[in-house]
Structure formats: structure tokens, C-alpha cells
Amino acid sequence: MTERLPPWLTRRVPKAEVLEEMKDMLEGLGLHTVCESAHCPNIGECFAKKTATFMILGDRCTRNCRFCAVTSEKPLPVDKDEPIRVARAVENLRLKHVVITSVTRDDLEDGGAFIFASTISEIKKINPPPTIEVLIPDFQGSIQALGKVIDAHPEIIAHNVETVPRLYPQVRPQADYRRSLNIIKMVKDKQPDIYTKSGLMVGLGETKEEVLGLMDDLRGSGCDIITIGQYLRPSSKHLEVKEFIKPEVFEYYKNEALKKGFKHAASSPFVRSSYNSEEFFLTLTKRQ
Structure with a gap:
């Protein structure tokens, strides 16, 4: 199918100076963001607000998911000073809510969990400390x-299922749907006061019934927050968009998620797991 974007998926090109200021600061500290590495469409808006999702453990992934723009090749050695530099960036930006994610590091014994824990610990030294959200890989189910990561006690632990189980062989061939659900369940079982979160992309060929079934699976695993956004093809080498989902369908998914008991649901074409996370977290905590 042609991938000409419909009207609801067009955005202004961000001003170069907005991007450059943030890029210079991040490069000066030797840090990566998923905003840049994953070609996020919201980068201009987020960088303009002086926010970013930090991507730790380098910018090379050991997996090759067919939807993702992050480079897949042999990673560099772990940088044990990275957590300190992330905390410095958080302090420089005066962030009240921090989102940290990573590439998948199947080459490491613990998948890089110790760097997540160290980063959380360093950020908590800031006075006053911001709230912390981590978007983690599956650590191969360990x-x-x-x-x-749980013992470091961030406010939110997120792990994305990304798509419905039927599409895993095409979309996430090195992942396992049940293993991803179990990550959410293990967090909630061990530390019920940590909010759990997961996200998925639509437009890959899934049906409405499959999306609703996925919601049931997530709720059954103890997931508190769900995000749903439109899959956009990063390049011609990635999976094609099967369908551009209309805004009213996203609204339908949001309403159904809330009916199913999610504490918060963000569902619209440009939603990504970390998009407007601070605002969503404040809304959630006020509601609770």
C-alpha cells in the first residue's frame, strides 16, 4: 500500500535551533535518546519542552525488531559512568519526571539491569528527586x-508488548508475547505499589478484536497503564504500514481500556510510550 500520510498524521518540521540546543547538551554528556535513535515523530515538541527519553546501555541493539529504527549490531562495552551523566542531564534540564529506556543487551548476563538500577539510584540523589519511569527490555525473562530494577523502586516500570501475539513472528521475532506479559506480572506481584505500564502500535494488520484481547491479557497480568499509537515506518527496510488508524478508533480503544480497568489510557496517533509521560503521571496520581 502507499504510505502517504493522512491529514491527522502531518506535523510541522521542528525548528533546527530547538533540536540543536538539546543535541549539543546530550552529545556533550555522551548520552543517547530514543527520541533520536528511534526517529520519534514527537522529537521537536519534546525537545522544545526540554524533555527527552534517555536511552542507556549504548545505541546498538542485540535484537532486530522489524519495526524499530535503532541500530542492530554488536554493542560496545558497558559504560559504568553513564548513570552519573544521565543524572547530570536530568539536573541540568530540571526535570520533574524522568523516562529511561535502553537497547536490548542479550549479550550481558543480566541484560543491563544493573545499569538501570544504578541510573535510578543516581537520579534519586537529586534534591528534590524527580519521579522516575523506566521502559525496560524483557531481560530474557530473568x-x-x-x-x-524493582528493588531500585522507580515510580513506573514499563515494558511494551508492541503488537498482538499473532504478529510477533513478523514484528518481534526474537521476543515472546507470554514472556513480556510475565514481566508486567512479576513487577506487580513483587512490588504492587509500582505502577506498571505497557504500549502497543496499531496499523500493522491487527484486528480490533485482537487489540481488545491484548488489553484483557495486560489487565490479567496487572498492567495499570496502556499506551496505543500509530505505527509509522522508519524506512523502506522496515515493515510496511498496513493501515492508518483513524482518530475515532483510537478514542474507542481508550474508552474500552478504561472500561477494562486500566488506571490510565493514552491512545491517539502520535502517542508513544514516553510521550507526555509527566502530564499523564500527574493526572494518574491526582486521580488516585
Whole structure:
């Protein structure tokens, strides 16, 4: 199919100076963001607000998901000073809510969980400390690795299922749907006061019934927050967009998610897992 964007998916090109100021600061500290590495369409808006999703453990992923623009190749050695530099950036930007994610590091014994824990610890030294959200890989299902992140006690632990189980072989061939659900369940079972979160992309060929079934699976695993956004093809080498989902369908998904018991649901074409996370978290905590 042609991938000419419909009217609801057009955005202004961000001003170069807005991007450059943030890029210079991040490069000066030797840090990566998923905003840049994953070609996020919201980068201009977020950088203009002086926010970013930090991507730790380098910018090379050991997996090759067919929807993702992050480079897939042999990673560089772990930089153990990275957590300190992330905390410095958080302090420089005066962030009240921090989102940290990573590439998948299947080459490491604990998948890099110790760097997540160290980064959380360094950020908590800031006075006053911001709230912390981590978007983690599956650590190949390791309870011990996940426990390191849980014990560091961020406010939110997110792990994205990304798509419906039927499409995993095409979209996430090195991942496992049940394993991803179990990550959410293990967090909630071990530390119920940590909010759990997961996200998915639509427009990959899934049906409405499959999306609703996925919601049931997430709620059954103890997921508190769900995000749903439109898949956009990063390049011609990635999976094609099967359908551009209309805004009213996103609104339908949001309403259905809330009916199913999610504490918060963000569903619209430009929603990404970390998009407007601070505003969503404030809304959630005020509601609770």
C-alpha cells in the first residue's frame, strides 16, 4: 500500500535551533535518546519542552525488531559512568519526571539491569528527586535481573508488548508475547505499589478484536497503564504500514481500556510510550 500520510498524521518540521540546543547538551554528556535513535515523530515538541527519553546501555541493539529504527549490531562495552551523566542531564534540564529506556543487551548476563538500577539510584540523589519511569527490555525473562530494577523502586516500570501475539513472528521475532506479559506480572506481584505500564502500535494488520484481547491479557497480568499509537515506518527496510488508524478508533480503544480497568489510557496517533509521560503521571496520581 502507499504510505502517504493522512491529514491527522502531518506535523510541522521542528525548528533546527530547538533540536540543536538539546543535541549539543546530550552529545556533550555522551548520552543517547530514543527520541533520536528511534526517529520519534514527537522529537521537536519534546525537545522544545526540554524533555527527552534517555536511552542507556549504548545505541546498538542485540535484537532486530522489524519495526524499530535503532541500530542492530554488536554493542560496545558497558559504560559504568553513564548513570552519573544521565543524572547530570536530568539536573541540568530540571526535570520533574524522568523516562529511561535502553537497547536490548542479550549479550550481558543480566541484560543491563544493573545499569538501570544504578541510573535510578543516581537520579534519586537529586534534591528534590524527580519521579522516575523506566521502559525496560524483557531481560530474557530473568527474575533476578528484573529484581534489580524493582528493588531500585522507580515510580513506573514499563515494558511494551508492541503488537498482538499473532504478529510477533513478523514484528518481534526474537521476543515472546507470554514472556513480556510475565514481566508486567512479576513487577506487580513483587512490588504492587509500582505502577506498571505497557504500549502497543496499531496499523500493522491487527484486528480490533485482537487489540481488545491484548488489553484483557495486560489487565490479567496487572498492567495499570496502556499506551496505543500509530505505527509509522522508519524506512523502506522496515515493515510496511498496513493501515492508518483513524482518530475515532483510537478514542474507542481508550474508552474500552478504561472500561477494562486500566488506571490510565493514552491512545491517539502520535502517542508513544514516553510521550507526555509527566502530564499523564500527574493526572494518574491526582486521580488516585
